[in-house]
Amino acid sequence: MKEKMDFRAEVREMAGKAKEASHQLPRLSTDIKNRALFEMADDLERGRERLIEENRKDLSAAKKVSLSSAMMDRLRLTHQVIKGMADGLREVARLPDPVGEVVKMWKRPNGLMIGRMRIPIGVIGIIYESRPNVTAEAAGLCLKSGNSVILRGGSEAFHSNQAIGQILCSALVKAGIPQEAIQIFPHTEREAIQEMLQLEGEINLIIPRGGEELIRFVTDHSKIPVIQHYKGVCHIFVDESADLETATRVCLNAKVQRPGVCNAMETLLVHESVARRFLPNITKTLQKEGVELRGCPQTRRIVPRIKAAKEEDWSTEYLDLILSIRVVKGIEEAIKHIATYGSFHTESILTSDYGNAQRFLREVNSSCVLVNASTRFNDGFELGLGAEIGISTSKLHAFGPMGLEELTTTKFIVYGEGQIRS
């Protein structure tokens, strides 16, 4: 019991310090924040031997519990991964500072000048799994946007995260920024997370990054607002009027360019009137790239060599070289299929019909809706937002890629000359 009490006190103390630091961060000049980011980047590169050593502890522990090789890959810090982290921080330093930006300003009939100014959210808790490079990435984005951050990584990356954290904090101190702006949560037990999720007054936002089970756990236990990044069951609809050569290129890109990510295509919808012309070719092309195909009955009448899709295929995020295919009567049925089985992530229509393009853009309410482009473009960098902290599939506050701007909120500012309300 005593231990539990101490433990709770520790979590609270940490959040209290983060809140304290968050009062100072909004006032930091862009220059100081950028100096800290460049310092962090250099220090990570300079400290790479130590990082690799600490990472080795995690790797050998992971080997003992037989972590999958994919997980081992994500956990491993190499010179290249460390360079990637450092470059990521430099990239964030080069992005415009969102804090203090006045996004809009207007004048009222009584002469008041009203504006909306971006300010940091306050204290952000990030709860994530395996990849230790998230530590540097998330810390950099939170610092630049003026937020304190509490980072709670997975137990499997404990030593790596602690070591990265130490380097980041010492860089903060060198730049004259309170080191409590970036804190690495030292407990990996779920109970410790639960404690953290109660601190509504201290922490303003929780962002879980990881599998569906983790996100569900966090959402269910949090009194703090949570922005969810659920799965991406992304669709491409090849319309009757699509240029089939373009369609082949785009579908191939959306499925195979990087199948393990959330914006890869998982289901292909094909208009029935082009199915006979399009399906034999695209299925051959995809199979040549090693893609396993699962089709609806109509698809299999045209391409009998492929497996039958089951009902659950339509809502599955494969994250792998697997694709489900369905023939639909037209745009109406395509939109309905997406609304029924989709995950509000990314959908694209391939068409040369103006009306259908506009209708698809209007009526499909996923975080990113495209016309004649690969689903792979739903990404902070590709959309022009810069680095992102994740892709939100929930509609509150942020929907889609969350960049620096989405890590801020706006307050109203008013310039008056003694106006009173009548």
Next chain:
Amino acid sequence: MKEKMDFRAEVREMAGKAKEASHQLPRLSTDIKNRALFEMADDLERGRERLIEENRKDLSAAKKVSLSSAMMDRLRLTHQVIKGMADGLREVARLPDPVGEVVKMWKRPNGLMIGRMRIPIGVIGIIYESRPNVTAEAAGLCLKSGNSVILRGGSEAFHSNQAIGQILCSALVKAGIPQEAIQIFPHTEREAIQEMLQLEGEINLIIPRGGEELIRFVTDHSKIPVIQHYKGVCHIFVDESADLETATRVCLNAKVQRPGVCNAMETLLVHESVARRFLPNITKTLQKEGVELRGCPQTRRIVPRIKAAKEEDWSTEYLDLILSIRVVKGIEEAIKHIATYGSFHTESILTSDYGNAQRFLREVNSSCVLVNASTRFNDGFELGLGAEIGISTSKLHAFGPMGLEELTTTKFIVYGEGQIRS
């Protein structure tokens, strides 16, 4: 047990219908929505005798439980209140439709045109107390912004809310809009609210409107995102360089023009170097208007006739003709006082010093920060947003007055010409 089960099923069914309707609302034309809003307004006025009759049932029940006269006032429907509801709906009809607005559009080097388009949030649950006119107001704003709404008013206004709801829904039907877009929650038990707060998949946002205790209850029990509208402990800081005549006018307006609302001033901070010149006059003026004053020791050395403020006064929202006064050393201490005791609602600085004005605007992170203007301007209409559904004191999604725009989110839209990711 059986009853409880049925009850849960009923809540779920209601939310399911709201979700179903929410798929159709984003496609409604502005004309149809406006037609429904005008129809609602006319029908409320036409049905006023019935409304007043139903309201009488609530009033007589309220008398039996000895509701306070202030609460009785808020509960009462008169011809004037009904006209106010109707005019409010007409006002919403005249506001621009936020749905489908593209707030920004830019081009990427690869030729992709990227935009952010406003879309409705989905299904919104509003949980409120006593005032039945909130029913029409909230329903109108949700309809115009393309959201389904489930309205749960207080038990004391049960009959009034049901009657208003019936009129609104029949107007929807006349305009060809699914009547499930506006539903009046028929249960006033807290257990019923708790059920509603579990429906994360069906309801996208909960907005509680009412006392702190209600908001706390909703936040603690909700799995759905909640936007809080906590108290307004609003400050005015009279700086050393303030024009004292303006200061008197603005402070008087902020305190007495409507003391019972959240944007009224509750604490006055005065720079020590003008305290002797300003306090005798402003206190006299305020006392003449019936304001009870509670001062810090320094204030009382200058104006001994007023009561001493206790520690809890600094964080109290009086909502009444009461004001606490503190003398501070300067802007630094004023900002610190606001950060310590404030509620992130509304703060104003009265000054003629450019640097202090800018510093106050930058460093005070409340939902609305003003220079040389009354706190009473933190209001949707006054800021130019039109009607509001409340004033958020939480930073996620909306901070400050929530108008039609804040009842939407944005999705990314992308116009391409066959681009793929390399």
